[in-house]
Amino acid sequence: MAKLVAGVGTSHVPAIGAAIDLGKTQEPYWQPLFKGYEPARKWLAEHRPDVIILVYNDHASAFSLEMIPTFALGCAEAFAPADEGWGPRQVPVVKGHPELAWHIAQSVILDEFDLTIVNNMTVDHGLTVPLSLLFGQPQEWPCQVIPLAVNVVQYPPPTGNRCYNFGKAIRRAVESFDQDLKVMIFGTGGMSHQLQGPRAGLINRAFDTAFLDNLTADPGKLARMPHIDYVREAGSEGIELVMWLIMRGALDERVREIYRFYHVPASNTAVGHIILENEA
């Protein structure tokens, strides 16, 4: 049977992708950030997953205002990097796992989480930057990836509680899949940041630290946090953090925190990264 073994939280700032693509990772501005991901890269190389379910948000790339699915699961064989206005990132095409993806879709829909099934979509920096951060610049990504796009652009995004419970449904789905697969789940976006208006540049280290603490120790408390707290405390784009709760919901109630990293700034954003492992 498939087994969900660990979760990874990470920011997905586009400027990080540009720094990697343009060979700037050793510049003084970026060097501390990339150094902070080295232990995680090592850990991932040792615990190599077969499949990653990657929770992210599309930034007006595959989805415009024509269609705004709250949860959209990529069930295709492959997903090409999106052209976000300056040509697609020169990174490998993302290989999906249609069999597991379809199984998850059927399972969670019957479990009353009515997600959207997507057979054709490109993936933007929200999905490819986490892969670059954790796998570097390989010719091919070292595992299959199931994209799970969450709307956090059009208000309202799903509640933290919905995300947390959706994660639990994904766990049940994965562990009822009849193939021996090692599965990980990534929650991406955040941490505190605001990209718009006169309050742009907001960073809240105390909020981010408490979020990471509770993510490990008391996710039920985080799940009850209302949207207004994210926007007021972590900035208008800090609300992306609800996606981390899908990752957390898919893990055991008690987890081991393997690694944590926090860094300010990457362009306009506080970068957070955490690895959580199921105890069993």
Place this chain on the structure above:
Amino acid sequence: MKGEPNPFDDIPGTTLFDAQRSRQGYHLNMFCMSLMKADNRGAFKADEASYLLKFPMTAEQREAVLARNWNRLIALGGNIYFLAKLFSTDGKSFQHVAAIMTGSTQEDYAKMMLNGGRPPEGNRSKKDWDNRG
């Protein structure tokens, strides 16, 4: 809920992209989306005003695009991720535009970010901003 103040309206310098803004800004944002294609970027750059006439936007929205008045574009229903297509067409970064929206220079804004960003203290409520000296 009737008569209740919207708590999001109390957050200073912040515009929530809600249903009303999404309806107001639909054509503005879909214009931005069109700039994802290289041919459209070329046509827009060649004659911005004519290109904008292809989209049923308001005159105010067209003027704000031509002036690259970013805060105005947000007030008129623009969403930052859609507006990103416009400033990317101009070869500008998120940080460049964020600095303008805060009334700062890019250099000062970048310095603020390097020093840990804008703190939440004094930036949570419109009351905080009203009380600023």
